[in-house]
Amino acid sequence: MMQALPIQSCANTQEDQSPGRLIVLTGPSGVGKGTLMRSLLQRHPQLYYSVSVTTRSPRPGEIEGKNYYFISRSKFEQLIAKGEFLEWAEFAGNYYGTLRETVLNQVRSGKLVVLEIELEGARQIRTFFPHVLSIFILPPDFDELEKRIRGRGQDSEEAIARRLCRAKEEVKAAGEFDIKVVNDNFETALNAIETALFNSNS
Ligand SMILES: Nc1nc2c(ncn2[C@@H]2O[C@H](COP(=O)(O)OP(=O)(O)O)[C@@H](O)[C@H]2O)c(=O)[nH]1
Numbered sequence: 001m002m003q004a005l006p007i008q009s010c011a012n013t014q015e016d017q018s019p020g021r022l023i024v025l026t027g028p029s030g031v032g033k034g035t036l037m038r039s040l041l042q043r044h045p046q047l048y049y050s051v052s053v054t055t056r057s058p059r060p061g062e063i064e065g066k067n068y069y070f071i072s073r074s075k076f077e078q079l080i081a082k083g084e085f086l087e088w089a090e091f092a093g094n095y096y097g098t099l100r101e102t103v104l105n106q107v108r109s110g111k112l113v114v115l116e117i118e119l120e121g122a123r124q125i126r127t128f129f130p131h132v133l134s135i136f137i138l139p140p141d142f143d144e145l146e147k148r149i150r151g152r153g154q155d156s157e158e159a160i161a162r163r164l165c166r167a168k169e170e171v172k173a174a175g176e177f178d179i180k181v182v183n184d185n186f187e188t189a190l191n192a193i194e195t196a197l198f199n200s201n202s
Pocket residue numbers: 027028029030033034052053056087088089091096097098116117118119120121122
């Protein structure tokens with residue numbers, strides 16, 4: 001299995017010498033990425049989770065600066081114009097983006113930095129950082145995926161339909177990723193991600 005390599009970019013930038021590593025975790029909405037991330041962070045406090053910026057409204061219980069930075073569309077567009085994002089994408093009617101400086105600073109300081117982002121953003125990251133370790137989380141099947149989205153009880157019918165529609169497109173891209181993990185049994189999936197992050201030697 002492939003190990004996460006030191007971050008590199010095609011251009012001759014400071015990132016070339018960086019000792020840090022960048023990991024991208026992608027998969028359809030409701031597959032369990034957030035839940036897997038929370039467990040990973042609890043078990044491995046040395047991981048640095050990149051908090052994204054979004055124009056989506058906070059869900060009950062979500063905390064500003066912990067789950068996301070929640071901002072308006074006009075503010076988001078200003079940040080795009082200023083080049084503040086390492087990557088950004090529109091998903092289910094909202095913008096989501098990764099703050100460039102925060103992530104690059106953490107990588108430069110030697111951290112293992114994890115981005116939990118959707119497919120288009122993951123593709124952008126792979127373009128700039130070909131040596132990123134990319135992980136795709138798959139659902140056991142679409143019925144189970146729908147159950148998980150509904151079970152979360154956080155999304156409107158319209159949002160559920162949009163997420164399911166996009167999920168069917170997204171899973172077709174799983175083959176582009178270094179590692180594919182089916183999140184059926186939670187512990188098994190978590191262990192597979194841990195192996196990819198910490199224990200692979202080849
Ligand atoms: N490209 C990109 N996608 C993001 C970012 N942050 C979160 N996402 C993705 O946006 C999608 C929607 O996230 P969210 O609204 O929190 O819904 P949920 O993942 O279905 O709970 C998910 O696939 C996230 O992984 C980001 O900074 N950039």
